[in-house]
Each structure stands twice: as structure tokens, then as C-alpha cells.
Amino acid sequence: MSASKVLNNRKSSYPLSGDKQEIISLWQDIFQDSNEFIDLFFSRVYKPGNALVIKKDDRIISSLQMIPYEIKTTSGIIPAAYICGVCTLPSERRKGIMKTLMAEAVEEMHQRGYLISTLIPAEPWLFDFYKKFGYAHPINHEIDTIHSSDKQLPDTEFETTTSADYTFVECTTGKHFSYFDRKQRERRCALLHNAFDFETIVRDLTYDGGNAWVALKKNIPVGIAFAKPELKDKIIIKEIFCDSAPIKESLIHYILNLYNARTAEVHLPLNTGKNKNRKNQPYGLACILDKQITDLPDLYMTLMLE
Secondary structure: OOOOOOHHHOOOEOOOHHHHHHHHHHHHHHHOOOHHHHHHHHHHOOOHHHEEEEEEOOEEEEEEEEEEEEEEEOOEEEEEEEEEEEEEOHHHOOOOHHHHHHHHHHHHHHHHOOOEEEEOOOOOOHHHHHHOOOEEEEEEEEEEEEEOOOOOOOOOOOOOOOOOOOEEEEOOHHHHHHHHHHHHOOOOOEEEOOHHHHHHHHHHHHHOOOEEEEEEEOOEEEEEEEEEEEEOOEEEEEEEEEOOHHHHHHHHHHHHHHOOOOEEEEEEOOOOOOOOOOEEEEEEEEEEOOOOOOOOOOOEOOOOOO
16 A cells, blocks of 8 residues: 555654654654754654554644563563654644544554553653553553662662672664663563664764763773753763672762763662652553453663654
8 A cells, every 4th residue: 555545544644754843843743852852863764654643634634653572571582662753833723633643643652562561651641642542551661760879879780799890881873772771681571772773872962961970890880870950050861780789879970070070860660669758750651452461560761862
């Protein structure tokens, strides 16, 4: 079936090859993202076959992206899709267009064999909106606030080990992905990033003035953190993996000093250290597309291109 035709008598369709710039313009108008992010997303992530649009008088009035991923669960690795870039022209809102597009996207993902779909609501009120389409499983994370004056990180995630000297380097994507991949697969239930995603994530961080930083011991990676500045004296660590608590402490304080920041907001999976001082924060939602998936224990999703 031609992409220009409606899919199975639906109102949505795949975009044509000449529709890319129109989708970009709609995205920029709605989300106000930087030119660097737009160039990154539409050169490395966007594919016409993973997008749906609704047109009116040959003009795109609504669109979204369905990005393929894999999710590690307790029963194995399963195919999934991440919904992003959900937008509608302001003049066409409150006409049921977004409801139609989302409902048809869920149907499309189910037909493609994805077992789970995830998304990150752009506004708090959208959590209830997306629940109407089956996005009822919460994806939360914990936030640990670390201050530059802290001498010891309050963490029980690791057994205490003897502290040692570490060196810290800027992440080289090809060289350090294997460590990242091994650590992400140690998690019980998490969305996985491949090597191509990894490079895209690092590029996105650098556009925001951040980077991924690696802790080395005898030239072997023992920790990695993905950080970007948010305010003048605050940084966000969107993800961190370390082999021990002392490494984690050293890496966070290295990043604080590097950015001359007073505070680090560290995003972590739920209950990693069972620390009561951490704040549990809603992050995203998951929709189970196949009945064979009966349990998503603390599904974790991070480093998404939001």
C-alpha cells in the first residue's frame, strides 16, 4: 500500500518522502527545540516508516513517532516502541484528532508485534490523557540530591569497598559502550539502548553543554555517568552506573567540580538504595500491547530523547 493512502481505512498515514520538512516545522512550532536537537533527531532517529501523520487539505496537522526499542524483562528481551513527538497544530486541537492518532498508533504497534509501548508525557495533565489509550503502567524513578559539600553519599546500593584512586575521562562512544551495555543489562526490567542510541545520547548531551564521563581504574571502565547542566550551580545526572559506592561518590564529585556546580540531581531506578531521603518521581508510562506480558516489575526508562 502506498504511504499516501490511508492505512486500512484509518485517518492516519505514513508520511511521504517530501513530508519530512513539514513534520520538522510542526515539531519546532510545538516543542521549541533547538536546531541542534532537531538536526540530531531527524538525521539519526526519524524514519518515515516509524511515523504517522494526519493530513487536512494535504497539510500535516498532527504527527507522532514510534521508535523501536528492546526491553529487558524478567522473562527475556522483548520488542517495544517509544512514542514521541506527539503534536497537533493549535488550530486543529479539541477536535479529537490526537485521540484518533493515538488510537491508531496503538493499533499499528500491536500489528507490528511490539509487546510494550512507552512514552513520556510532556505535561502532568497528559498522564491521565494517555491512560485512555492503555498507558496505565507507571514508569517512575528516584531523585537523589547530592551537594558538593557532601563527604559521603548516603547509599546502600553497594557493599562497602576500599576506596582507590580513579581517573576520569570524556566518554568515547565506541570504546565505552560495552561497559554501559553490560551494566544496563544487569537491571531487572529496563528499556535498552543499542550502540547507535548510545552515540546519539552522547551527542545530545554535548549540545546541552554536558557529556558522558567515565571512571577508569587501571584503564578499565568502572563507572559511567551522563550529565548536563540545568542551572548555573546545578547539574542533572540522567544515568549513572558504577561498580562500587566509592567509585560512584568519586565520579559524582568529579562532575560537580568539573561544572563548578553545588548540586547534582541524580536520577536512579526505584529502590536502588532503599534510601528514604530520595524522592519518587513520575517519569513515563507504559502500555502493554500483548496479553502474554503480565508483569513489568519497576520498569525503568532513561536517557530518552525527550
